Amino acid sequence: MKQLFCSFLGVLASAILSACTAPPIPTTEIPVTATATNTLIVASPSQTATPSLTSTSSPMASSSPTLTASPTLTPTPIVTPIPDGLPDMPDKPVPQSSTFQGCPPVGDGGDSKLNMLKNRIDEGNYVPVTFDAIFNLTWPKTTEQRPMNTWSAEDAAAIAKYEGIPVVVEGFLVRAKKSGSESANCHGTAADMTDWHVWFTKTAGEDRTHSIVIETTPRIRALHKWNFATVGQIAVNQIPVRISGWLFFDPDHPDQINLTRGTIWEIHPVMQIEVLQNSQWVLLDDFVP
Amino acid sequence: MHKGIRIYVKLWIEGEDEPAHNFAEYTINAVQEMLAIGQSVYPELEVTIRKIEEDTSWEDEEST
Numbered sequence: 001m002k003q004l005f006c007s008f009l010g011v012l013a014s015a016i017l018s019a020c021t022a023p024p025i026p027t028t029e030i031p032v033t034a035t036a037t038n039t040l041i042v043a044s045p046s047q048t049a050t051p052s053l054t055s056t057s058s059p060m061a062s063s064s065p066t067l068t069a070s071p072t073l074t075p076t077p078i079v080t081p082i083p084d085g086l087p088d089m090p091d092k093p094v095p096q097s098s099t100f101q102g103c104p105p106v107g108d109g110g111d112s113k114l115n116m117l118k119n120r121i122d123e124g125n126y127v128p129v130t131f132d133a134i135f136n137l138t139w140p141k142t143t144e145q146r147p148m149n150t151w152s153a154e155d156a157a158a159i160a161k162y163e164g165i166p167v168v169v170e171g172f173l174v175r176a177k178k179s180g181s182e183s184a185n186c187h188g189t190a191a192d193m194t195d196w197h198v199w200f201t202k203t204a205g206e207d208r209t210h211s212i213v214i215e216t217t218p219r220i221r222a223l224h225k226w227n228f229a230t231v232g233q234i235a236v237n238q239i240p241v242r243i244s245g246w247l248f249f250d251p252d253h254p255d256q257i258n259l260t261r262g263t264i265w266e267i268h269p270v271m272q273i274e275v276l277q278n279s280q281w282v283l284l285d286d287f288v289p
Numbered sequence: 290m291h292k293g294i295r296i297y298v299k300l301w302i303e304g305e306d307e308p309a310h311n312f313a314e315y316t317i318n319a320v321q322e323m324l325a326i327g328q329s330v331y332p333e334l335e336v337t338i339r340k341i342e343e344d345t346s347w348e349d350e351e352s353t
Contacts, residue, residue: 001303
């Protein structure tokens with residue numbers, strides 16, 4: 001089942017008949033590369049109830065969770081985190097994806113390049129970064145509400161400098177919502193064909209104007225045992241979480257800044273969610289509230 | 290008296306379709322055809338379609 005919201009404006013006494021076609025559908029596809037095994041880097045578990053992000057990280061400790069649902073692991077360069085900033089990663093992993101429930105990585109229309117990024121399934125070496133490092137990122141205004149293939153080379157380079165960095169960030173969930181149909185998911189409406197929008201903040205109790213939107217996608221949720229109600233409980237109970245995923249720029253919703261989000265940079269897709277329980281990071285898959 | 294009015298309409302369309310088939314393009318074409326057919330019922334009205342596009346602003350509605 002597919003669904004779509006469509007609005008139209010009719011004007012009487014107008015002499016001009018506008019072209020009424022869908023936005024141009026780019027045909028560019030991002031090439032897929034072979035996968036390789038690599039080491040997953042995650043931040044060391046915080047020992048306090050309120051986790052704080054530091055610039056230091058350690059390889060997986062024995063108490064750290066392991067990624068059990070990884071579809072692939074790309075040969076991401078291991079990067080030393082930069083205090084309060086984002087790493088310089090000129091050679092980013094090439095996004096990988098696959099057809100899911102008949103829906104190709106580019107979706108069924110819209111911005112195919114953007115959809116390919118939303119639908120990536122590859123794992124990375126997630127670099128610990130601070131919430132503010134993402135929240136304070138800027139972007140060229142001329143990219144807003146425009147398909148990626150229409151951006152200027154300068155704008156595209158400015159976004160590409162950060163988009164596609166695999167990050168792991170600590171913070172809190174504010175709220176979660178099951179999204180509507182969209183081209184990235186071939187306008188599917190079934191529960192397993194829509195994203196979850198989750199609002200993520202630096203500290204507990206902040207409203208969404210200070211949030212980063214993080215999104216779980218159907219392809220990734222299929223690899224996990226994530227439960228939507230549990231995510232909601234984590235938000236309500238203000239339990240610290242650690243999010244691993246791909247840094248992503250969504251040009252479509254700048255109008256929502258200071259309303260329902262603080263930035264149009266996102267973590268999308270979310271690849272792993274960990275929850276702080278008894279001073280240990282526990283995979284959301286294994287978390288029992 | 291000659292009159293004119295600008296009307297916004299929001300539609301919700303759903304149906305079965307192949308996953309990879311461009312549903313936005315398909316449904317927009319369908320709406321155009323529906324309007325064209327309906328126009329013959331009201332020959333005294335001249336309807337000009339200015340814009341038909343997918344509404345992706347559902348995220349905007351989550352604050353309400």
